[in-house]
Amino acid sequence: MSFQWNPCFPPEWDAVESPPWWFFLALYLIVEVLALALVVLGLPKAGAIPWDRLIHDAVIVPFFCWIAISCVMWFALYDIPARRTADHNAARWHEITGWQRQLRAGMAVLDSVILTPELDLAERMLKLEGSPPDNPGKVTALADIVGPDDASRLPVLLDTLLSPLAGRLAQTAKGGSFEIVTQCADEGVSGEVVAAWQRLELPGKPVVRWLDRAVDPGFAEDWFGDVRRPAW
Numbered sequence: 539m540s541f542q543w544n545p546c547f548p549p550e551w552d553a554v555e556s557p558p559w560w561f562f563l564a565l566y567l568i569v570e571v572l573a574l575a576l577v578v579l580g581l582p583k584a585g586a587i588p589w590d591r592l593i594h595d596a597v598i599v600p601f602f603c604w605i606a607i608s609c610v611m612w613f614a615l616y617d618i619p620a621r622r623t624a625d626h627n628a629a630r631w632h633e634i635t636g637w638q639r640q641l642r643a644g645m646a647v648l649d650s651v652i653l654t655p656e657l658d659l660a661e662r663m664l665k666l667e668g669s670p671p672d673n674p675g676k677v678t679a680l681a682d683i684v685g686p687d688d689a690s691r692l693p694v695l696l697d698t699l700l701s702p703l704a705g706r707l708a709q710t711a712k713g714g715s716f717e718i719v720t721q722c723a724d725e726g727v728s729g730e731v732v733a734a735w736q737r738l739e740l741p742g743k744p745v746v747r748w749l750d751r752a753v754d755p756g757f758a759e760d761w762f763g764d765v766r767r768p769a770w
Contacts, residue, residue, distance in 0.1 A: 545637060547630060547633060547634055547637075548626070548630055550627055550630060551623045551626050551627055552623070553620070553623065554616060554619045554620040554623050555616075556612075556616045557611065557612070557615050557616060561611075562608050562611075565604060565607060565608060565611065566604045566608075569600045569603055569604045569607065570596075570600050570604070572600075573595065573596050573599065573600035573603070574596045574600075576595075577591075577592060577595045577596040578596075683695050683698050692727070692730055693730060693733065693734060693737075696730055696731060696734035697734050697737060697738070700734055700735070700738055701738065704738050704740060707740055708740050708741055711740055711741050711742050711744065712741055712742070717744065717745035717746070717747060718731055718744050718745065718746045718747070719746075719747050719748075719749060720746060720747070720748050720749070721748075721749040721750070721751060721753070722748075722751060723750070723751055725748045727748070728746040728747070728748045729746075731744070731746050732744065732746055
């Protein structure tokens with residue numbers, strides 16, 4: 539079973555807001571007005587007003603009817619949708635975190651090469667103190683990467699970047715389980731990567747995809763990002 543690197547997860551549902559207090563007040567007034575109208579229409583045309591019946595039918599009974607209707611409206615408008623939203627968001631959270639656990643269990647950083655325009659840029663960004671780390675064979679100034687002419691500088695640059703990774707790439711490439719993505723303005727760089735791969739005599743032929751600089755891959759940040767736990 540192949541692992542899917544960029545699955546489509548369902549969107550998170552917004553939390554359901556409870557009905558405002560004035561909604562239940564308006565509901566009470568509606569029930570009370572209807573009950574009072576029915577009681578008044580049923581009163582005798584002459585004689586004393588039956589206050590006990592009036593209070594019972596126009597005040598007490600409507601009050602308990604209002605409570606019952608309010609409970610039904612609360613469950614229908616808030617409780618049931620809120621539970622459904624919580625179940626959906628919890629299932630989504632478990633699905634995403636499960637995918638991240640599988641991803642992190644199968645992903646390994648074999649090696650890395652970082653280009654910085656200044657020698658102490660990484661130290662300043664990381665707020666490190668003391669001597670910068672010493673990486674023999676992996677510290678190269680861009681100005682030192684030159685070719686016979688401007689057109690041939692890119693192959694020299696790619697050879698310089700890939701050479702420290704050659705041993706790891708040779709081991710990993712045997713499985714044919716990865717691809718290389720180049721994100722730059724020139725689509726021809728993908729062909730240069732393949733040519734550099736061949737010059738270094740690495741096994742196989744890599745799958746190289748090109749992305750324009752304006753394109754956002756959209757899923758790589760989810761590999762290591764934290765997913766907010768849904769509220770219960």
